[in-house]
Amino acid sequence: MNLPPLTQTFVLHFGEMGSRWGISRTVSQIYALLFLSEEPLNAEQIVDGLGVSRSNVSMGLKELQAWNLVQLRHMPDDRRDYFTTPEDLWQIVRTLADERKKREVDPTLTMLRDVLMQSASNDGDRYAQTRMTELHDLIELLTGWYDDVNKLDTDRLIQLLALGAKVQKVFEMKDKLTVIPGRKKKPSSGAAT
Amino acid sequence: MNLPPLTQTFVLHFGEMGSRWGISRTVSQIYALLFLSEEPLNAEQIVDGLGVSRSNVSMGLKELQAWNLVQLRHMPDDRRDYFTTPEDLWQIVRTLADERKKREVDPTLTMLRDVLMQSASNDGDRYAQTRMTELHDLIELLTGWYDDVNKLDTDRLIQLLALGAKVQKVFEMKDKLTVIPGRKKKPSSGAAT
DNA sequence: CATTTATTTCAAAAATTCTTGAAATTAGTG
DNA sequence: CACTAATTTCAAGAATTTTTGAAATAAATG
Numbered sequence: 001m002n003l004p005p006l007t008q009t010f011v012l013h014f015g016e017m018g019s020r021w022g023i024s025r026t027v028s029q030i031y032a033l034l035f036l037s038e039e040p041l042n043a044e045q046i047v048d049g050l051g052v053s054r055s056n057v058s059m060g061l062k063e064l065q066a067w068n069l070v071q072l073r074h075m076p077d078d079r080r081d082y083f084t085t086p087e088d089l090w091q092i093v094r095t096l097a098d099e100r101k102k103r104e105v106d107p108t109l110t111m112l113r114d115v116l117m118q119s120a121s122n123d124g125d126r127y128a129q130t131r132m133t134e135l136h137d138l139i140e141l142l143t144g145w146y147d148d149v150n151k152l153d154t155d156r157l158i159q160l161l162a163l164g165a166k167v168q169k170v171f172e173m174k175d176k177l178t179v180i181p182g183r184k185k186k187p188s189s190g191a192a193t
Numbered sequence: 194m195n196l197p198p199l200t201q202t203f204v205l206h207f208g209e210m211g212s213r214w215g216i217s218r219t220v221s222q223i224y225a226l227l228f229l230s231e232e233p234l235n236a237e238q239i240v241d242g243l244g245v246s247r248s249n250v251s252m253g254l255k256e257l258q259a260w261n262l263v264q265l266r267h268m269p270d271d272r273r274d275y276f277t278t279p280e281d282l283w284q285i286v287r288t289l290a291d292e293r294k295k296r297e298v299d300p301t302l303t304m305l306r307d308v309l310m311q312s313a314s315n316d317g318d319r320y321a322q323t324r325m326t327e328l329h330d331l332i333e334l335l336t337g338w339y340d341d342v343n344k345l346d347t348d349r350l351i352q353l354l355a356l357g358a359k360v361q362k363v364f365e366m367k368d369k370l371t372v373i374p375g376r377k378k379k380p381s382s383g384a385a386t
Numbered sequence: 387c388a389t390t391t392a393t394t395t396c397a398a399a400a401a402t403t404c405t406t407g408a409a410a411t412t413a414g415t416g
Numbered sequence: 417c418a419c420t421a422a423t424t425t426c427a428a429g430a431a432t433t434t435t436t437g438a439a440a441t442a443a444a445t446g
Binding site: 005124 | 197198199200202203206210212213214215228229230231282283286296297300301304308312315317318320321322324325327328331334335337338340341342344345349351353354355357358359360361
């Protein structure tokens with residue numbers, strides 16, 4: 001591995017975290033390297049930087065492209081492929097969240113819908129059915145929220161995040177002024193029961 | 194594997210998703226089974242349900258305990274260990290989020306802090322330093338938001354989630370009434386620049 | 387259209403992770 | 417304190433994932 005010290009620390013850390021994040025060391029490192037690089041890099045430069053095989057880099061880049069996490073670029077008078085990550089970090093966050101939702105959440109939501117559909121008539125396994133319904137509703141609430149805030153432009157999103165739980169204050173203020181129609185008062189706790 | 198049909202579908206699905214979520218098939222399946230079970234189960238019952246080895250179940254339960262995802266119970270006149278998942282799904286979500294943050298986010302935040310601290314004087318690797326600072330600030334904003342809303346009681350949290358992007362409306366309304374002190378107007382986009 | 391350059395594919399090797407059975411440990415019981 | 421029941425540990429085997437080098441493919445150039 002042949003990298004400036006700061007970059008190296010970061011790349012190594014990403015490589016180690018990879019296994020916790022569910023990606024291979026090489027893929028994590030490629031991403032980390034591209035992330036820190038001002039100019040787009042080609043495969044050869046990545047090989048030199050990380051000291052892994054050319055084919056490994058090729059496959060890693062393919063995977064990162066499948067995740068929409070890197071973009072292909074071309075340089076004038078150079079027919080090699082160059083890769084970058086978006087300059088805008090929020091774009092990266094959005095892509096990551098979208099892709100993880102697609103791979104890690106949506107299949108379960110679909111499965112729950114199917115299973116609950118089929119078992120609607122059936123009456124064995126009563127408790128399991130209740131649990132699955134609760135889980136289904138909870139995931140729908142969370143993904144619904146996600147889809148919703150994901151529509152916000154970045155400035156608004158930052159505003160919202162910076163506010164954090166203080167939105168509560170706004171609620172309270174608002175409650176004194178208006179009543180939102182169609183909101184049922186919940187007893188006191190419990191999931192999407 | 195010896196389970197009622199609904200439960201089996203769910204357990205098998207969880208097992209398959211496990212690899213995407215970064216946990217082993219057995220651990221996922223144990224969790225799924227406990228999640229759907231009204232009564233706490235002991236190791237033997239899990240072995241019977243899933244058809245895996247006793248030692249595998251023992252290790253799986255140990256891992257789930259390390260994640261705080263299952264709780265140990267005892268039955269009168271029975272010295273075996275029984276396990277459950279919390280009844281309250283929101284408790285589960287909170288635990289999951291806390292633990293993942295701890296394992297998957299906090300170490301990176303720490304690393305970034307350290308690296309940026311050290312390199313404050315140093316002036317090589319200018320762009321990498323900028324990128325890392327941006328990433329650091331973004332993660333802080335996100336985890337700060339998380340810590341903040343995590344303090345809300347569940348009813349308030351559900352309220353907030355159900356509202357989704359419609360909080361925007363509240364902003365707009367509020368903007369007409371008050372000015373929050375200390376908020377800088379951002380130019381138009383960009384991360385935690 | 388042969389040659390050079392860049393990239394991808396793929397089967398095998400290497401590394402890692404998961405699962406198991408046997409043995410060890412822990413903790414109750416008579 | 418010997419005996420039994422419950423659980424854990426751990427080394428070895430199985431399975432999966434990652435990485436590699438060699439060969440194949442694709443794309444540009446003269």
